[in-house]
Amino acid sequence: MKANDIVIGAMFILLGLLTVFQARTFPSMAGQMVGPSTFPTLIGSGLSVGGAVLILKQLLAGERAPLVIANSGWFKTKRVLSFALLFVGSLVFAIWIEEIGFVIGGAILAIALLWLENYRKPLILGFAALFVVVVYYLLSQQLNVPLPTGLFI
Numbered sequence: 001m002k003a004n005d006i007v008i009g010a011m012f013i014l015l016g017l018l019t020v021f022q023a024r025t026f027p028s029m030a031g032q033m034v035g036p037s038t039f040p041t042l043i044g045s046g047l048s049v050g051g052a053v054l055i056l057k058q059l060l061a062g063e064r065a066p067l068v069i070a071n072s073g074w075f076k077t078k079r080v081l082s083f084a085l086l087f088v089g090s091l092v093f094a095i096w097i098e099e100i101g102f103v104i105g106g107a108i109l110a111i112a113l114l115w116l117e118n119y120r121k122p123l124i125l126g127f128a129a130l131f132v133v134v135v136y137y138l139l140s141q142q143l144n145v146p147l148p149t150g151l152f153i
Contacts, residue, residue: 005058012051019044082116089113101150102139106132 023040089109097105110128119127139145 005054009051009054009058012054013048014051016044016047016049016051019047082113085112085116097150098148099150102147103132103136104150106135 020041023037023044026037029035089112093105093109107128110131111124114124114127140147
């Protein structure tokens with residue numbers, strides 16, 4: 001099944017609006033302009049604007065395409081497998097992150113995704129290592145997010 005940009009844009013707008021409205025329920029921090037709802041509100045707003053741009057772009061193109069194509073062969077592509085791996089891998093990562101740790105879990109997930117996307121074999125380990133090091137540095141050192149160490153205790 002393949003969806004038209006109008007359908008995808010509408011889903012992005014809906015997701016963005018739900019994110020903004022949910023973020024409004026977050027408590028504010030006394031004496032601070034930036035609180036727990038700031039980034040979800042920015043992300044939700046960005047999703048909504050992006051969805052509107054998708055819809056507008058499709059409407060301005062003037063093409064009359066069906067909203068959904070049921071038998072397009074799209075589901076047979078490797079992209080669906082990559083998406084499933086990303087979804088399942090992220091779920092497993094979230095469940096067992098305390099046990100395996102951010103570094104090992106992130107590296108395994110990055111290696112699996114890069115391998116599935118047919119990156120050249122020598123580059124996979126380098127890209128995965130660079131990804132994990134950069135994300136770990138940004139989260140733990142710059143944003144002071146406590147990341148689980150897992151097996152590195």
